[in-house]
Amino acid sequence: MTTLADPVPGGRPGDVERATALGGELASAGVHGVVLAYVDTAGIGRVKAVPTGKLASAAAWGVGMSPVFDTFLANDSIVTTEALGSPDGDLRLYPDLDRLVVLAGQPGWAWAPVDRVTQDGDRHPGCSRTFLRHVVxxxxxxxxxxxxxxxxxxxxxxxxxxxxxxxxxxxxxxxxxxxxxxxxxxxxxxxxxxxxxxxxxxxxxxxxxxxxxxxxxxxxxxxxxxxxxxxxxxxxxxxxxxxxxxxxxxxxxxxxxxxxxxxxxxxxxxxxxxxxxxxxxxxxxxxxxxxxxxxxxxxxxxxxxxxxxxxxxxxxxxxxxxxxxxxxxxxxxxxxxxxxxxxxxxxxxxxxxxxxxxxxxxxxxxxxxxxxxxxxxxxxxxxxxxxxxxxxxxxxxxxxxxxxxxxxxxxxxxxxxxxxxxxxxxxxxxxxxxxxxxxxxxxxxxxxxxxxxxxxxxxxxxxxxxx
Structure with a gap:
């Protein structure tokens, strides 16, 4: 199952409570951090990570990430468009708790895909995961x-x-x-x-x-x-x-x-x-x-x-x-x-x-x-x-x-x-x-x-x- 609703600042109903419970379960299982994963326009997997104890905060308020990564190349060079590629601005990465999983190949870590939202709480028009959710x-x-x-x-x-x-x-x-x-x-x-x-x-x-x-x-x-x-x-x-x-x-x-x-x-x-x-x-x-x-x-x-x-x-x-x-x-x-x-x-x-x-x-x-x-x-x-x-x-x-x-x-x-x-x-x-x-x-x-x-x-x- 995939969460279909867009993330919102403060968390969707039940998100924070659920993330708090999940964080406790993960910590008890020896999981120390959660990988927050997305894929950029060039097809490169990019990540941020949070300690397990910060999962509830990430579900409520997201984790900061620059929108510049939408125009990264595979060699980490940066190109620009009218809207993207500058050092300006910030986004929030919100984990999809429905897709969170403990990584069997990386002991001590869990993983979750993210949707990217603007600082004002709007969907980021460059987020490919959000794009696919809306097409569906x-x-x-x-x-x-x-x-x-x-x-x-x-x-x-x-x-x-x-x-x-x-x-x-x-x-x-x-x-x-x-x-x-x-x-x-x-x-x-x-x-x-x-x-x-x-x-x-x-x-x-x-x-x-x-x-x-x-x-x-x-x-x-x-x-x-x-x-x-x-x-x-x-x-x-x-x-x-x-x-x-x-x-x-x-x-x-x-x-x-x-x-x-x-x-x-x-x-x-x-x-x-x-x-x-x-x-x-x-x-x-x-x-x-x-x-x-x-x-x-x-x-x-x-x-x-x-x-x-x-x-x-x-x-x-x-x-x-x-x-x-x-x-x-x-x-x-x-x-x-x-x-x-x-x-x-x-x-x-x-x-x-x-x-x-x-x-x-x-x-x-x-x-x-x-x-x-x-x-x-x-x-x-x-x-x-x-x-x-x-x-x-x-x-x-x-x-x-x-x-x-x-x-x-x-x-x-x-x-x-x-x-x-x-x-x-x-x-x-x-x-x-x-x-x-x-x-x-x-x-x-x-x-x-x-x-x-x-x-x-x-x-x-x-x-x-x-x-």
């Missing part, structure tokens, strides 16, 4: 829709003792191989134990394709809780790795060549407790609204990539024929399509059917990514959009004429091209609001400028240990 609330109010979502997490495991800056895979076994699972058996077992202790239901964990790469899939939740869970799981993956002498990278491209790390979004739309992606009379069991939602996402993918694949390193991952979904194509369980309908297993499709959006990586702020994808889908619902002809196989094999007839085109192959698409997309910019939309474009342009003149290997190295 508006979908329920206007369209009667609710969503369930999950974020796949892929990461590369390296040796912490490797030379500074270098990536040396911690497992030498083959892709998806039993050898690799054995090589890192203790680490992955401890990771599963930590997730279970934190209430994270893991669907599966396995070795992935690239050297030293693994993937963990977790259960679906409402979109805000799903984004929270993505942040929490990555914190846990990293913390457990450090205890095993390992170092992890969620960068889209740990090395310049080969398959990178994805962060595919899984999303299903529901109305009155019924999954709209199953049991309908449209293609493959979709309802009309489910198809329109998918069509809305597909239509705005070129602009969405500025949010879902936002790093210069993302372009190194978004290459054809690597299951990254780099064409505006959709299909039934076709892993080269950018939007993939996953029907689920016979007998469980009413529960499992969902859309997978593939041109997404873990440099993306998950709140921004989910919020923008949902906004694009809702625009499709509002307009009654219809999906084009579906694709099978690899879209790269389509001739120019057939691709044009199906509306299949290459997604932006550079961050600059994605930003140009985003600047022109009125739906996404309106959904974000001017402050957050301008922060997205300014930060992306800052990242572009930061790697000007670098070759692919240098770009990969620049972001290798940032995410």
């Amino acid at each position: 609330a508006d979908a329920a109010r206007v369209h009667g829709l609710a969503f369930r979502a999950a974020v796949e997490i892929e990461w590369a495991v390296g040796l912490d003792a490797a030379p500074a800056g270098e990536f040396v895979p911690a497992a030498a076994g083959p892709a998806y191989g039993a050898t690799r699972q054995v090589e890192l058996s203790e680490y992955t077992a401890d990771l599963l134990a930590a997730c279970a202790a934190q209430g994270v239901d893991v669907e599966q964990i396995h070795p992935e394709y690239a050297p030293g790469q693994f993937e963990i899939s977790v259960g679906a939740l409402d979109p805000v809780a799903a984004a929270d869970r993505s942040v929490l799981v990555r914190q846990t993956v990293r913390a457990v790795a450090r205890r095993h002498g390992l170092r992890v990278s969620f960068s889209p491209a740990v090395v310049a060549k080969g398959v990178g790390n994805g962060g595919h979004l899984h999303l299903s739309a529901w109305r009155d407790g019924v999954n709209l992606h199953a049991g309908g009379d449209r293609r493959h069991g979709m309802t009309a609204d489910a198809e329109a939602f998918a069509a809305g996402v597909l239509a705005r993918l070129p602009a969405l990539t500025a949010v879902t694949a936002p790093s210069p390193a993302s372009a190194l991952r978004l290459r054809p024929s690597q299951w990254a979904g780099v064409f505006t194509a959709w299909g039934l369980e076709t892993r080269e399509c950018a939007v993939r309908l996953v029907r689920g297993t016979a007998g469980r499709r009413a529960e499992q059917a969902n859309l997978e959006v593939k041109p997404v990586d873990l440099a993306a702020n998950p709140y921004l990514a989910l919020g923008c994808v949902i906004a694009a889908g809702l625009d499709g619902v509002a307009s009654g959009a219809v999906l084009p002809e579906e694709s099978t196989g690899d879209p790269v094999r389509l001739g120019a004429g057939e691709a044009a007839a199906r509306g299949v085109r290459r997604l932006p192959s550079s961050l600059a091209a994605a930003v140009a698409e985003f600047r022109a997309d009125e739906v996404l910019r309106a959904a974000l609001g001017p402050v957050l939309a301008d922060a997205v474009t300014a930060v992306r342009q800052g990242e572009i400028d930061a790697v000007d003149g670098l070759d692919d290997d240098q770009v990969a190295a620049a972001y290798r240990w940032v995410y």
Whole structure:
């Protein structure tokens, strides 16, 4: 469950009493501090922390943080917009007590995501978590829709003792191989134990394709809780790795060549407790609204990539024929399509059917990514959009004429091209609001400028240990 009401100075009804009780329980359990976590526009997790005894104060009055972090780059440089990037002003970080959890991978610590509020008690227009909460609330109010979502997490495991800056895979076994699972058996077992202790239901964990790469899939939740869970799981993956002498990278491209790390979004739309992606009379069991939602996402993918694949390193991952979904194509369980309908297993499709959006990586702020994808889908619902002809196989094999007839085109192959698409997309910019939309474009342009003149290997190295 996620708290849907905006925080208010003094605390919402019951917040202070609840935080006081939680603080006592945490202290009795040996927890000394609470990490207050959010993700900035560049996709970097930022934190403040309070002693356990100050949790009630944080719930009532928040914790101070400068709004300048909305325009931080991944290298900690700062860019500016008309509203953001100056040394002026202050915000308050309010923890969501519903999502507070004791960190099994970091003894002595608990963790909670935050919403950011101005000193006057208003919602901060640059807060991505608040943005997603309001997108979800508006979908329920206007369209009667609710969503369930999950974020796949892929990461590369390296040796912490490797030379500074270098990536040396911690497992030498083959892709998806039993050898690799054995090589890192203790680490992955401890990771599963930590997730279970934190209430994270893991669907599966396995070795992935690239050297030293693994993937963990977790259960679906409402979109805000799903984004929270993505942040929490990555914190846990990293913390457990450090205890095993390992170092992890969620960068889209740990090395310049080969398959990178994805962060595919899984999303299903529901109305009155019924999954709209199953049991309908449209293609493959979709309802009309489910198809329109998918069509809305597909239509705005070129602009969405500025949010879902936002790093210069993302372009190194978004290459054809690597299951990254780099064409505006959709299909039934076709892993080269950018939007993939996953029907689920016979007998469980009413529960499992969902859309997978593939041109997404873990440099993306998950709140921004989910919020923008949902906004694009809702625009499709509002307009009654219809999906084009579906694709099978690899879209790269389509001739120019057939691709044009199906509306299949290459997604932006550079961050600059994605930003140009985003600047022109009125739906996404309106959904974000001017402050957050301008922060997205300014930060992306800052990242572009930061790697000007670098070759692919240098770009990969620049972001290798940032995410």
